[in-house]
Amino acid sequence: xxxxxxxxxxxxxxxxxxxxxxxxxxxxxxxxxxxxxxxxxxxxxxxxxxxxxxxxxxxxxxxxxxxxxxxxxxxxxxxxxxxxxxxxxxxxxxxxxxxxxxxxxxxxxxxxxxxxxxxxxxxxxxxxxxxxxxxxxxxxxxxxxxxxxxxxxxxxxxxxxxxxxxxxxxxxxxxxxxxxxxxxxxxxxxxxxxxxxxxxxxxxxxxxxxxxxxxxxxxxxxxxxxxxxxxxxxxxxxxxxxxxxxxxxxxxxxxxxxxxxxxx
Numbered sequence: 001x002x003x004x005x006x007x008x009x010x011x012x013x014x015x016x017x018x019x020x021x022x023x024x025x026x027x028x029x030x031x032x033x034x035x036x037x038x039x040x041x042x043x044x045x046x047x048x049x050x051x052x053x054x055x056x057x058x059x060x061x062x063x064x065x066x067x068x069x070x071x072x073x074x075x076x077x078x079x080x081x082x083x084x085x086x087x088x089x090x091x092x093x094x095x096x097x098x099x100x101x102x103x104x105x106x107x108x109x110x111x112x113x114x115x116x117x118x119x120x121x122x123x124x125x126x127x128x129x130x131x132x133x134x135x136x137x138x139x140x141x142x143x144x145x146x147x148x149x150x151x152x153x154x155x156x157x158x159x160x161x162x163x164x165x166x167x168x169x170x171x172x173x174x175x176x177x178x179x180x181x182x183x184x185x186x187x188x189x190x191x192x193x194x195x196x197x198x199x200x201x202x203x204x205x206x207x208x209x210x211x212x213x214x215x216x217x218x219x220x221x222x223x224x225x226x227x228x229x230x231x232x233x234x235x236x237x238x239x240x241x242x243x244x245x246x247x248x249x250x251x252x253x254x255x256x257x258x259x260x261x262x263x264x
Contacts, residue, residue: 002066004033004051007074015157015178015214016053016075017124019245020063023047026243027123028214036120037066050245051075054176091264094140097131098258099236108147108227109238109255111213116224119216124244127228128210129257130163130237137261139198142191142209145256146181150223155180155215158191160198161208167248168208168239173198184219208239209259229256 004016012033019026023042029035037049043063051059056075065071111122142158158177161168175198179191200207216226230238236254241247 001034001036001069002071002073004029004035004053004073004075006056007076013053013056013075015155015176016051017244018049018051019124019243020047020049021245022247024243024246026245027120028212028244030215038121039063039066052244054171054174092138092262095134095137095261095263096258097133097261098129099231099233099254099256100143100258102145102229102256107230107232109230109240109253110148110225110227112224112226113242119218119224122213122216124212124214125240125242126159126210126212126244127238127240127255128159128168128208129255130166130206130208130239131259132206133200133204133261135263136202137200137263139193139196139200139259140262141260142193143188143258143260144211145188145229146186146226147229148225148227149181149184149186150219150225151181151184151216152219153180153182153215153217154213154226156211157214158193159210159212161210162204163206163208166237167250168210172207178214209257210239212244230254 004013006013014031016029018035018037025039025043027035027037045064047063048060051073053075055078057078059075111125156179160173162170162172175196230253233254234252237250238253239248239250
């Protein structure tokens with residue numbers, strides 16, 4: 001058990017990423033900054049736990065630091081952050097990037113896996129797609145089609161990464177974009193991203209866009225499934241990882257998952 005806090009304001013940091021790189025060990029803090037990190041038999045006391053949060057310096061501590069009951073981990077705000085530049089061109093055209101249909105609807109990609117014993121095992125899991133951009137654009141919406149949802153509430157964080165060696169690499173959007181899906185909603189779901197002023201220049205050819213599981217409430221004690229429609233596609237790349245900071249995997253499959261962009 002522990003708590004992640006803002007070192008300046010002395011308040012908990014909600015949904016901070018916590019994990020050990022490449023060890024399939026990770027989680028996120030709750031709405032108050034509290035967290036519980038489950039360690040597996042591959043972890044040693046000399047391994048390093050990383051704490052990351054948008055707008056703050058990454059903090060690294062040894063696993064042994066968790067042996068202190070109710071340990072508090074203070075993150076320092078980033079200094080010398082450049083001011084955001086907002087460009088407002090007069091003319092644009094809307095363009096969909098990704099798969100905007102459900103196909104036959106016979107397959108879905110689920111956040112639940114056979115190995116998950118509890119919904120807490122899903123905390124920090126990510127799924128997403130590699131998407132190709134064409135020209136200078138602003139991101140308007142992210143849309144995906146939910147096939148199965150057994151939860152009263154699920155919260156996701158939207159992440160944007162650059163792509164290196166055909167895998168997600170570094171975060172390229174410094175926004176904490178949180179969305180909540182309520183009451184077992186299924187069907188097309190749209191996240192309005194226009195207020196976040198996310199722009200890409202024409203030099204950006206491809207990005208990885210993911211949704212990360214950060215919190216949920218079950219509709220029923222047996223609730224476990226949340227899935228997005230998908231289909232096999234030799235020309236599309238689907239990314240996933242079980243825990244934050246663990247190794248990414250990829251397959252040639254396409255979720256019903258796309259961006260609406262405003263191309264200038």
